[in-house]
Amino acid sequence: MQGERKLMTFKEAIHQTPDVTDSWRQGLQALRAEDRPHVVAEDTRRLRGSADIDTAVLSKEPNANRWDFGIAYQHEDRNDEVIYWTEMHTGSDSEVKVVIKKAQWLVNWLKKSAPKLNAFECDIVWVSSGATSMTLSSPQQKLMAQVGLRHVGSKLRIKNKRG
């Protein structure tokens, strides 16, 4: 039962994952300064930290399509923390395949190297770092959804209620 024992936090899971063990930062501090405005939390006090996965895994997998960040949030309608796996990338239909490869890398990495992090409820989101030219109904969105990825435009808006 979830309510009867202390649930693992994002911070603890990061510490227990060898690839990224020193990567946890408070709030959005793991994100590059230019990327932080792209994440809008309804209540910043509910942020449970962030981690720069890309930099942490660089030496181990220099040629891989690595994923950018993990951001944890405590929603008011959940007991556990939710991780928003976030890729800051150019928002263009032509980049869909690249970001899908990155998402596939993330899923494999979570399974093989980060089982503690893989246990969290999560969203895998692509945030446009530039102007977006994608529409909600484009077939690429369907392709992305099938691998668990969704494009959220130039802002990741995290609301208090996950729903």
Add this chain to the structure above:
Amino acid sequence: MALADGVRARLLTKEFRVLFSKYELDPVLTAAHDTGMPPPSKKPKPPVLRTKTQHLQVRNFGPIKSADITFGNLTVLVGPQASGKSILLQLLKLLVDTAQVKYEFRRAGVDWDDEFKLFMEVYFGEGMQRLFTSKSEMHLGSPEFFIKGDIKNEFKIDSRPSKQRIDLRDLVSKTKPRKQEKLFFVPAQRVLTLRGGWPDAFSYYESGVPFTVREFSEELRLLMTDAASDETLFPVPRRLKQEYRDLLKQHLFPGFDLKIDSNRAQKRLVLSASDGGGALPFMVWSAGQREFVPLLLSLYHLLTPAKTARRKGVEWVVIEELEMGLHPRAISVVMLMIFELMQRGYRVCISTHSPQVLEAVWALKHLRKSGANGRALLEVFNAPMTPGMIALADKVLKKSAKVYYFNRESGTTRDISQLDPEDEFDGESGWGGLSEFSGRANEVVARAVANAGRKEADDI
């Protein structure tokens, strides 16, 4: 240091161009600005621009509490059922064509004896007399755009529609009947006008049927009166561009020609197998064919084969729900023909529930912004790259398109022309609800896939 008049005039012109580009206006500069600066005075008035843009403002009319529509070369209305789109378009027809509406009614022997409520019933249809109340207001005209501000600072643009209020009762009562119509209306109920395979006369319909349906039926009837038995209506050389004919043949009438035949002396429309096989009467056609044929006949009427670009006197074209019954490929062909109407100078208004129509408008806007040429637009529609089509697409890229969302809950309209998928207002980012479902499906599926097979962290 004061700038020389000529330099300031050039700067002003440049600033105006930026504004026109931003707001997609069609500028007609006042004479004062054509020659440079406004006449000097102690309190210089803000420069005033007149535009060809038409503005319709409606308050408290049926489900519409407040609507402000500035028409572009193409104007698209979206929103849920019963949000007031059709009522607004019918009202537009009445305001633009009061004289012709009265002419048609008089010709059909419809007389409301100057009783306005009865007029509302016969014009908008049975049960619609309560659309108009003592609080109803409407304005139709060219707004004046006042541009305020110093040339060095950002200009503020403020549209102020004509303050002259239209008294609908007076307008209907005092306007003299006249035959010439300015607005051609293709109603959503168009398929009903051909239910017997041949359009009925205006006076055939009960007086509770909306004017726009009765008139459309009459227009089709007149259009077909002179057609001979056994005449082919589609494909016909010199009727529509060859490219449209090919696309329509491919997507709407594969293996068939549209013809008139005679059944016991009664002329009727049929689809006749191109290889000489049997004729199919109206009721056995596909839904898309039944919906499209009235639209095709309308396009024959509007896209005149002569050297004149437009049907004499007609300036506006309204098409309700152009996508009805059509496969997306057929919708693309119809959109190309909408572009043809725009290119010929018609001001086109359509209502739609089709995300594809908004995709087309979105593509049009972004291609224009990025300076793409007509070929790119044709590529969107998978249309043939013939010189005629390229020229058409090049011209259409210069035209303005506006999109309005009708909010049923608030009874208001909102300009969502930017169709910005990132806009905080759901009505714009979800394109008036047309892409909302797709967006939600993507989100739910992505979340389910991302969390498939997850185990509790403490169990690992």
